[in-house]
Amino acid sequence: MADIREHHDAPRTFDLRGHGLRLRLxxxxxxxxxxxxxxxxSDPEFRRxxxxxxxxxxxxxxxxxxxxHATEVADGTGVPFCVTDEATGAVLGHIGMHVASRTMRFGRVGYWVLPEARGRGVASRAxxxxxxxxxxxxxLHRIELGHALGHGASCRIAERCGYPYEGTQRDAMWEAERHDAFRDCHLHARLSTDPEPSL
Incomplete structure (x- = not known):
């Protein structure tokens, strides 16, 4: 598969700035x-x-x-962004966009924030x-966001960022620390035609 950076409709930049953040590869x-x-x-809250x-x-x-994760850029399946403070360059967390189907213009997003950066709206801004x-x-036209059932913080972030709850997917995620058991997942999604919320 061609490098996403050589694709005819490939992103022009992988350096994003806004809301006090810089997103880089x-x-x-x-x-x-x-x-x-x-x-x-390896943070316990992430692993939970x-x-x-x-x-x-x-x-x-x-x-x-x-x-x-970095090879996703080369194979055209996604982009892993390191979330940093725009002013200081300090790393705050991660947000990854994954292309599930170019034909359907459909993707998925996931994110995490370092312990010292939590409670500052980093995930929402990113x-x-x-x-x-x-x-x-x-x-993309549709981006899905899934999180384990019971993860209230992720639910609130999704809703705040214009990703309404669409339903519960049964056994759609692994249980914590296991690859042999499953748990339910809340599904949120946003469309390119949806209005962008303001923080």
């Missing part, structure tokens, strides 16, 4: 990015609600995981910024 060659990725994805394909336990796991970009640049 993660760099699997950067020791600091790998360490931050490991810290974010998310079970990644690679359960990162050390820097080698984190590098493998981050590299697999979601608004990345959604606007994905509708304009990928260009």
């Amino acid at each position: 993660w760099d699997p060659e950067s020791e600091e990015d790998v360490k931050t990725w490991l810290r974010g994805r 609600w998310n079970t990644p394909l690679i359960l990162e336990r050390d820097l080698a796991d984190a590098r493998e995981s981050l590299t697999s 979601l608004l910024l990345a959604t606007r970009w994905a509708f304009a640049e990928l260009p």
